[in-house]
Amino acid sequence: xxxxxxxxxxxxxxxxxxxxxxxxxxxxxxxxxxxxxxxxxxxxxxxxxxxxxxxxxxxxxxxxxxxxxxxxxxxxxxxxxxxxxxxxxxxxxxxxxxxxxxxxxxxxxxxxxxxxxxxxxxxxxxxxxxxxxxxxxxxxxxxxxxxxxxxxxxxxxxxxxxxxxxxxxxxxxxxxxxxxxxxxxxxxxxxxxxxxxxxxxxxxxxxxxxxxxxxxxxxxxxxxxxxxxxxxxxxxxxxxxxxxxxxxxxxxxxxxxxxxxxxxxxxxxxxxxxxxxxxxxxxxxxxxxxxxxxxxxxxxxxxxxxxxxxxxxxxxxxxxxxxxxxxxxxxxxxxxxxxxxxxxxxxxxxxxxxxxxxxxxxxxxxxxxxxxxxxxxxxxxxxxxxxxxxxxxxxxxxxxxxxxxxxxxxxxxxxxxxxxxxxxxxxxxxxxxxxxxxxx
Ligand code: GAP
Numbered sequence: 043x044x045x046x047x048x049x050x051x052x053x054x055x056x057x058x059x060x061x062x063x064x065x066x067x068x069x070x071x072x073x074x075x076x077x078x079x080x081x082x083x084x085x086x087x088x089x090x091x092x093x094x095x096x097x098x099x100x101x102x103x104x105x106x107x108x109x110x111x112x113x114x115x116x117x118x119x120x121x122x123x124x125x126x127x128x129x130x131x132x133x134x135x136x137x138x139x140x141x142x143x144x145x146x147x148x149x150x151x152x153x154x155x156x157x158x159x160x161x162x163x164x165x166x167x168x169x170x171x172x173x174x175x176x177x178x179x180x181x182x183x184x185x186x187x188x189x190x191x192x193x194x195x196x197x198x199x200x201x202x203x204x205x206x207x208x209x210x211x212x213x214x215x216x217x218x219x220x221x222x223x224x225x226x227x228x229x230x231x232x233x234x235x236x237x238x239x240x241x242x243x244x245x246x247x248x249x250x251x252x253x254x255x256x257x258x259x260x261x262x263x264x265x266x267x268x269x270x271x272x273x274x275x276x277x278x279x280x281x282x283x284x285x286x287x288x289x290x291x292x293x294x295x296x297x298x299x300x301x302x303x304x305x306x307x308x309x310x311x312x313x314x315x316x317x318x319x320x321x322x323x324x325x326x327x328x329x330x331x332x333x334x335x336x337x338x339x340x341x342x343x344x345x346x347x348x349x350x351x352x353x354x355x356x357x358x359x360x361x362x363x364x365x366x367x368x369x370x371x372x373x374x375x376x377x378x379x380x381x382x383x384x385x386x387x388x389x390x391x392x393x394x395x396x397x398x399x400x401x402x403x404x405x406x407x408x409x410x411x412x413x414x415x416x417x418x419x420x421x422x423x424x425x426x427x428x429x430x431x432x433x434x435x436x437x438x439x440x441x442x443x444x445x446x447x448x449x450x451x452x453x454x455x456x457x458x459x460x461x462x463x464x465x466x467x468x469x470x471x472x473x474x475x476x477x478x479x480x481x482x
Contacts (some may be wrong), residue, residue, distance in 0.1 A: 050370045052309045054381070056238050059366065062442050064088065064391075065239060077235030077243030084442055085362075087391030087423060089246070092277050092361055093225050095388060096248045099273055106220045107250070108210050112202025114227060118193045120205055121178065123332035124325055129296045130197055131174040134233050135160075139167025145233050146172045177230045179243075195229035200353060202226075203251045204325040207337055218339060218349060219262060221252035225358075237310050239359035246358035251321075253339070253349035259320055262352045266318055267302065270354045274315075278386030279364050283307060284315060297324040306364045315364055316356040323348040365389060369443060375468045383443030384466055392444040393423045394482045397435055399451040401428040410450035413460070413475055417448075420479040440465050446482055 059065040064085035068078030081089060101109045121127050133146035135156050142164055149156040158171045178194040196202065203222045210222055225248045235241050254262045271281050289301040298319040306315040326348045330337040338346045369383040387393060396417065398410035407428070414426050425444075427435050432449065439447050447463040453472075454460050462481065463470045473481065 049372055050309060050367050052238060055309075055363070055366050055370060058370070058381070058383075058441065059085070059238075064366075064442075065362075077232055077241070079239050079242060079244075079359075084391040088362060088365070088385075088389060089358060091389045091391065092358065092365065093246075093248060095276055096273060096356065097223070097225065099276065100221075100248075100250060100269070101223050106216070108214060108216065108220065108222050110203060110206055110210070110222055110224050111226060112199070112206060112224060114196050114229075115181065115183070115193050116196065116201060116205060119332055120201060120329065121194050123328040124201055124204070125296045125328065126178060126194070126197060126201075127176070130178055131176045132233055133172050134175040135169040135172050137162035137165060137167045138170050140165040143233055144169075148234070175231075175233055177232060179229045179231050196227075197230050198228050198355070199224045199226045199247045199249045200251060200325070200355070203249065204329055207251075207253070207326060207329075208335065211339065218341070219252060219254040219258060221250045223248075223250045225249075237308065237313075238363065240308065240310070240313065240363055242359055248356040248358060250354050251325075252352045252354075254352060255347075256323070256350045259322075259350050259352060263300065263318065263320055266352050266354045270304070270316065270318060270356075273356075274361075274364075276386075277361065277365055277389050279306070279315075279361070279368055283364075283368065285312060287314075295319065297321045306360075308363065308367065315360050316354070319353045319355070321351045321353050323350050325351065380437060380440060382437075382440035382465065385443035385445070387445045390443045390445055391423065392425050392439070392442060393421055394446040394448055394478075395425050395427045395435065395439045395444050396448045397427050397432065397450070399432065399449055405455060406450055406452070409454055413448070413450060413454075413478070417478055417482075421482050424482070436463060436468075448478065 062084060063082035066080045066082055067074045068080050069075040101107045134143055135146045136143045140162060142162065144156055146156045156169060158169055160169050162169060178197050180192060180194055182191040183193050184191050203224055206222065210216065226246065227244060228247045229244050232241055232243050235243050252262055252266065271284065274284060275281055283306060285305045287303040287305055289303055294301045299322050300320040302318045303314045304316050305312045326337045330348065337348060339349050340346045369385045371384045372379065372381050396410060396414040398406040400406055418424055429435065436447055445465050449461045451461065458475050459472045460475060461470045461472055
């Protein structure tokens with residue numbers, strides 16, 4: 043019997059992620075580094091699968107999209123023009139007694155609010171004045187460490203897209219509306235990183251800047267709302283678990299005229315999974331003014347203007363977290379309780395595991411090895427497992443979300459059939475070796 047998904051806690055997800063090689067705390071042997079995480083073999087595979095689905099759906103399967111991979115560090119002037127140097131900040135308070143720092147706008151639990159003079163929930167001390175903290179990571183370029191060499195690690199991948207707008211137009215002459223997409227690292231010196239990878243200091247974004255004529259922005263916004271929800275479904279996140287929050291003007295980013303936060307019910311509350319924003323012509327106009335390079339679009343007929351932009355912006359880590367949470371399932375199979383990941387096969391890091399029934403029967407092992415090696419050429423994301431008894435192997439694969447387990451037994455030696463066990467039901471069927479690749 044399957045328990046409902048409310049039994050998922052962060053502890054269970056974090057523990058499984060570490061134990062089974064999905065995600066490890068960063069710099070762990072040195073005591074960790076808050077807000078930084080390392081991906082293990084299964085985490086990398088899961089992340090790549092998610093990113094590949096996104097890229098396929100939003101770049102390769104469309105005729106109006108262009109992919110880029112831009113530098114993480116840009117000239118400081120680009121971040122000044124985009125408003126990040128002056129405005130990319132969060133309000134912060136520091137407790138005068140214990141010196142702990144908090145986001146002033148995120149009081150939760152026993153604290154009613156966090157403002158100057160309010161009481162610190164940790165030590166009972168008082169907070170000092172609220173001040174704005176710019177969350178961009180500062181660095182220096184070259185050997186001289188002075189104001190002139192300052193730059194920043196990008197806080198969003200969007201920046202690199204805007205500064206390449208002209209390159210894409212000049213190289214490809216796209217017709218409006220068209221979009222530029224990028225997947226890559228982003229960095230934010232979060233005041234209070236927390237909730238596993240949900241709020242990290244180094245994370246990955248999948249972003250699109252979709253350039254439109256101003257009059258078209260509403261229909262493009264609707265198109266991207268639908269498309270974005272379609273992407274979530276294709277990685278196994280149910281539409282019904284996503285809630286739209288129309289962000290009020292006072293809470294919107296400095297560049298946005300309309301934003302919807304798509305929220306998800308995480309174990310720690312309903313929080314932003316991804317965002318959809320109408321950034322107007324803010325970024326291109328600002329870069330045009332600051333760089334002195336014209337960033338207009340010339341239409342047939344001679345009409346020249348700065349396009350407006352719709353931006354769907356996904357955080358990869360938050361998608362991974364929602365995927366793991368949705369997949370985490372506890373049930374009873376064969377009278378034994380089990381916890382497993384009911385992952386959509388498209389994102390599962392391992393698509394199938396191949397085993398010999400017994401590891402000490404040479405003829406079974408040789409046959410199984412041959413099948414495994416042949417299959418791996420067709421489906422690279424499969425693994426070999428001959429550790430422990432067959433029941434243990436099934437449980438190990440269930441726990442990492444492997445949809446199918448293929449066992450080579452004595453009958454295989456006679457008729458070239460194998461058993462294939464389904465992760466969710468535990469049911470087995472016999473099928474010909476020749477059918478395996480198409481069934482995985
Ligand atoms: N270019 C627009 C932009 O960056 P954002 O709402 O600040 O907008 C977009 O970020 C998405 O990036 C968020 O919806 C979230 O999924 C992800 N994200 C933002 N900050 C994050 C953090 N500290 N850790 C993990 N993901 C984060």
